[in-house]
Amino acid sequence: MTVIWAILILGALGLLFGILLAIAGKVFAVEVDPKEEAVLAACAGANCGACGYPGCAGYAAAVAKGEAPTNACVPGGDEAAKKIAEIMGVSAGAGEKYYAFVRCSGTCGHTKQKFDYEGLDSCIAAARLGGGSGANVCSFGCMGYGDCVAACPFDAMHIVDGIAQVDRSKCVGCMKCAEACPKNLIEKVPATSTDIVACRSTDKGPVVMKYCDKGCIGCQKCVRECPADAISMDGFLAVIDQTKCVNCGHCSDICPRHCIVDIR
Amino acid sequence: MLASLVSISLGAILVNNFVFSQFLGICPFMGVSNKMSTATGMSVAVIFVMTLASAICWVINTYLLIPLNLAFMQTVAFILVIAVLVQFVEMFLKKSIPALYSAMGIFLPLITTNCAVLGVVLLNTQNNYNFLESVVYGFTGGVGFALALVLFASIRERLEFADYPKAFEGFAICLVSAALFALAFMGFSGMKIM
Numbered sequence: 001m002t003v004i005w006a007i008l009i010l011g012a013l014g015l016l017f018g019i020l021l022a023i024a025g026k027v028f029a030v031e032v033d034p035k036e037e038a039v040l041a042a043c044a045g046a047n048c049g050a051c052g053y054p055g056c057a058g059y060a061a062a063v064a065k066g067e068a069p070t071n072a073c074v075p076g077g078d079e080a081a082k083k084i085a086e087i088m089g090v091s092a093g094a095g096e097k098y099y100a101f102v103r104c105s106g107t108c109g110h111t112k113q114k115f116d117y118e119g120l121d122s123c124i125a126a127a128r129l130g131g132g133s134g135a136n137v138c139s140f141g142c143m144g145y146g147d148c149v150a151a152c153p154f155d156a157m158h159i160v161d162g163i164a165q166v167d168r169s170k171c172v173g174c175m176k177c178a179e180a181c182p183k184n185l186i187e188k189v190p191a192t193s194t195d196i197v198a199c200r201s202t203d204k205g206p207v208v209m210k211y212c213d214k215g216c217i218g219c220q221k222c223v224r225e226c227p228a229d230a231i232s233m234d235g236f237l238a239v240i241d242q243t244k245c246v247n248c249g250h251c252s253d254i255c256p257r258h259c260i261v262d263i264r
Numbered sequence: 265m266l267a268s269l270v271s272i273s274l275g276a277i278l279v280n281n282f283v284f285s286q287f288l289g290i291c292p293f294m295g296v297s298n299k300m301s302t303a304t305g306m307s308v309a310v311i312f313v314m315t316l317a318s319a320i321c322w323v324i325n326t327y328l329l330i331p332l333n334l335a336f337m338q339t340v341a342f343i344l345v346i347a348v349l350v351q352f353v354e355m356f357l358k359k360s361i362p363a364l365y366s367a368m369g370i371f372l373p374l375i376t377t378n379c380a381v382l383g384v385v386l387l388n389t390q391n392n393y394n395f396l397e398s399v400v401y402g403f404t405g406g407v408g409f410a411l412a413l414v415l416f417a418s419i420r421e422r423l424e425f426a427d428y429p430k431a432f433e434g435f436a437i438c439l440v441s442a443a444l445f446a447l448a449f450m451g452f453s454g455m456k457i458m
Contacts, residue, residue: 028359
């Protein structure tokens with residue numbers, strides 16, 4: 001008899017509470033801004049976080065409140081920016097397209113190794129050894145264990161010939177790879193820039209000469225010959241100011257080390 | 265009457281503090297005490313839910329479970345009440361006081377699984393408290409939890425800058441300081457209010 005009462009009472013309580021909650025759910029329902037849902041649908045839905053908000057839903061909420069720009073969805077590109085601007089009733093600001101770029105050209109055969117690395121297949125692990133550069137003699141270059149490949153949600157990053165390379169047809173510029181790289185080699189470059197220094201070594205010229213055939217030695221030839229005065233030196237490394245660059249491609253033609261690359 | 269309520273209050277806050285003497289609610293105590301702002305948010309939410317749970321559970325226990333000789337079902341019935349209550353409070357706050365809702369954030373749903381809340385309603389029945397005593401015990405139990413959480417959060421904010429051996433880094437030093445706190449609270453044991 002007690003058992004039946006127990007079942008009855010608990011069942012009744014459960015039913016009562018369930019009904020109460022169902023009613024409360026209707027009474028206390030909070031309306032979600034219909035704009036928010038529409039913006040969420042227009043986003044690429046990759047949850048990559050490139051917009052600076054926690055996921056697509058966070059971005060959609062911020063856009064609906066008018067706090068976020070309508071063109072911040074990087075993987076969605078122009079198309080998403082246009083749709084979101086339409087929903088919000090503002091004119092679409094041109095969302096500039098960016099790509100990731102690995103600033104190293106030290107492919108196999110062009111760089112020297114200090115030792116044979118047999119450890120974990122991960123850049124972060126390798127970077128713990130050899131004074132922070134793994135087996136590489138160059139303390140700036142790509143080690144090629146592919147932490148960026150694992151981090152890329154779009155399969156745009158691959159290790160080719162010992163270093164990471166970006167597949168521009170797949171890259172959306174979310175820069176997840178840059179966060180994964182322990183050497184801070186991956187940079188966000190505008191799609192419009194054509195000539196980029198693919199080296200980050202600020203070592204002196206003779207030092208670079210010893211360990212890499214392709215590293216910037218700071219000869220300043222590009223600085224002298226640039227028609228737009230867009231190139232300056234950071235120590236022994238050439239730096240191109242993309243706001244001044246006129247995309248003539250002269251620097252990549254004359255660089256004796258071929259470390260300024262033309263990605264046209 | 266008043267004397268017994270004062271006795272219950274001081275007992276719940278200091279002598280039988282839920283965290284330091286009864287070791288209930290340790291997970292939120294460790295989990296959300298790393299910042300003062302989250303600690304106070306959690307404290308307010310716990311006080312709120314403990315008080316309401318004490319009241320509702322007393323009614324269910326006295327008018328439903330005891331007359332039907334179902335006192336052995338207390339635990340499961342109380343868990344049901346607490347879960348529904350937390351859900352209800354969350355919906356209510358989201359609709360009517362959005363500011364408080366966003367301030368409490370994730371802590372509100374977390375209380376569902378807080379053993380201090382279940383502890384307080386079970387202790388109410390064990391001690392045979394009447395309705396008023398139960399509510400007061402629930403409220404002051406929550407205040408005791410809040411006291412422990414706020415005290416510990418202030419210590420942890422200082423621990424960030426303290427210079428202690430490397431081996432104690434992180435969680436270890438927190439457990440050690442929590443243990444010292446519990447020892448200090450043992451000083452209250454044996455106190456009796458007439």
